[in-house]
Amino acid sequence: MSARVVRQSKYRHVFGHLYKAEECYQNIAVTRSAWDSNYIKANPKYFGVCWEAGGGGAIAVVPHEASGKLPQGNVPLFSGHKGPVLDLDFHPHNDNLVATVAEDANVMIWGIPEGGLKKTTSDPLQTLQGHKRKIGTANFNPVANNVLATSSTDFTVKLWDIEKGANMFTVEGHTDIINSVDWNYNGSQLASVAKDKKLRVFDPRTNTIAQETQSHQGVKGSRVCYLKDKIFTVGFSKNTEREFYIYDARDITNPLTHFGVDSSAGLLMPFYDYDTSILFLAGKGDGNIRYYEIVDDAPFFHFLSEFKSATPQRGLGFIPKRSVNVSECEIARGLKLSVNKMEPISFRVPRKSDIFQDDLYPDTFSGEPSLTSEEWASGANAEPKLQSLAPGFVQKERVQDFNPVVQAVDQGPKNEKELRDEYEKLKTRVAYLEAEIVKKDARIKELSG
Numbered sequence: 420m421s422a423r424v425v426r427q428s429k430y431r432h433v434f435g436h437l438y439k440a441e442e443c444y445q446n447i448a449v450t451r452s453a454w455d456s457n458y459i460k461a462n463p464k465y466f467g468v469c470w471e472a473g474g475g476g477a478i479a480v481v482p483h484e485a486s487g488k489l490p491q492g493n494v495p496l497f498s499g500h501k502g503p504v505l506d507l508d509f510h511p512h513n514d515n516l517v518a519t520v521a522e523d524a525n526v527m528i529w530g531i532p533e534g535g536l537k538k539t540t541s542d543p544l545q546t547l548q549g550h551k552r553k554i555g556t557a558n559f560n561p562v563a564n565n566v567l568a569t570s571s572t573d574f575t576v577k578l579w580d581i582e583k584g585a586n587m588f589t590v591e592g593h594t595d596i597i598n599s600v601d602w603n604y605n606g607s608q609l610a611s612v613a614k615d616k617k618l619r620v621f622d623p624r625t626n627t628i629a630q631e632t633q634s635h636q637g638v639k640g641s642r643v644c645y646l647k648d649k650i651f652t653v654g655f656s657k658n659t660e661r662e663f664y665i666y667d668a669r670d671i672t673n674p675l676t677h678f679g680v681d682s683s684a685g686l687l688m689p690f691y692d693y694d695t696s697i698l699f700l701a702g703k704g705d706g707n708i709r710y711y712e713i714v715d716d717a718p719f720f721h722f723l724s725e726f727k728s729a730t731p732q733r734g735l736g737f738i739p740k741r742s743v744n745v746s747e748c749e750i751a752r753g754l755k756l757s758v759n760k761m762e763p764i765s766f767r768v769p770r771k772s773d774i775f776q777d778d779l780y781p782d783t784f785s786g787e788p789s790l791t792s793e794e795w796a797s798g799a800n801a802e803p804k805l806q807s808l809a810p811g812f813v814q815k816e817r818v819q820d821f822n823p824v825v826q827a828v829d830q831g832p833k834n835e836k837e838l839r840d841e842y843e844k845l846k847t848r849v850a851y852l853e854a855e856i857v858k859k860d861a862r863i864k865e866l867s868g
Contacts, residue, residue, distance in 0.1 A: 435726030458734030476500035563795035
């Protein structure tokens with residue numbers, strides 16, 4: 420009888436370590452918005468949370484060193500939106516900039532003072548207008564400086580140069596609400612999943628959908644993320660079972676593999692570490708986080724382990740790799756949001772040696788842009804710039820200038836006369852559209868007959 424062969428992997432024994440209570444963050448007022456979002460993002464200096472605030476939308480940006488109890492009811496906020504904030508993203512090349520999107524259909528860029536925000540502000544550095552309905556996702560390009568992708572319930576994805584305040588490209592072709600958007604490794608393509616149950620891949624600079632295929636057939640939401648040369652989607656089957664697909668990014672016609680996870684109700688949030696090829700899956704309303712190793716050959720993934728907790732999570736985010744503690748063999752750190760607190764979870768490889776483990780830490784994203792927004796818009800592609808995590812490595816100082824060309828913001832009618840004029844314009848527009856509908860209905864009836 421042959422001995423059982425155990426697959427070799429240096430990440431087979433990765434375990435999750437929950438921080439002590441005094442190292443967590445209390446009095447976190449997470450938004451009660453029903454929009455499907457992670458609600459939290461992080462950079463090397465801060466983490467940001469979509470905040471529950473009356474009379475509009477807000478986020479809190481908290482320094483990592485400010486653990487403990489936050490001042491209840493007195494946390495400084497970025498609060499310029501007129502509707503709840505649905506997503507945020509930190510600038511990957513400037514640690515003091517964060518973008519927010521909200522139900523008011525505006526994109527706002529905020530400047531974070533050194534040391535963190537000291538008082539609430541409602542004055543963004545830049546406000547970008549162009550979407551017609553609420554905006555659900557915000558994703559900065561990983562290699563091109565100041566390039567932001569946003570998706571809206573107007574079924575479009577817009578690409579912005581946040582410094583110039585310009586809408587660079589608009590991608591149409593979606594036929595329902597966009598659930599999730601993700602950049603590939605070198606920022607040359609975007610993938611999206613939508614409520615029409617389709618996965619799409621496109622280069623936003625061409626304004627066209629390059630590939631499109633059927634994805635999860637369940638009625639609940641879905642997510643997408645790139646796995647280098649593969650694409651990962653997670654959602655629900657017709658029988659409401661949580662499942663995921665892995666596709667070859669070059670041809671998404673048929674998935675490489677499919678896996679049914681379980682029958683829980685919460686949406687799974689995927690996070691992929693390009694350095695270790697580990698995929699983390701955290702379910703909303705669950706207390707556990709599963710993690711898998713992604714490989715090039717069938718079955719294309721291997722289950723590693725599972726972090727379990729009795730506290731359900733409302734959202735989750737991960738800090739950039741260059742901020743992990745290499746002396747403790749930490750390969751990732753998740754930030755778990757529950758009802759009123761944020762708990763860091765350190766994922767570590769159990770090793771006793773004090774020597775730097777170079778096999779665990781290949782060079783990682785440095786936080787420097789590889790392209791300007793103009794170069795990227797003209798069609799140029801480049802790989803991300805990398806840095807070593809070895810002790811003693813000194814990264815050159817990054818230039819983090821941001822000189823926005825501030826755009827005029829349409830505030831709507833300012834007095835009774837302007838309000839009446841706007842009303843008359845809209846009334847005329849409605850009458851025109853109603854007449855067009857009558858014409859279309861007549862044409863449809865004629866063609867049907």
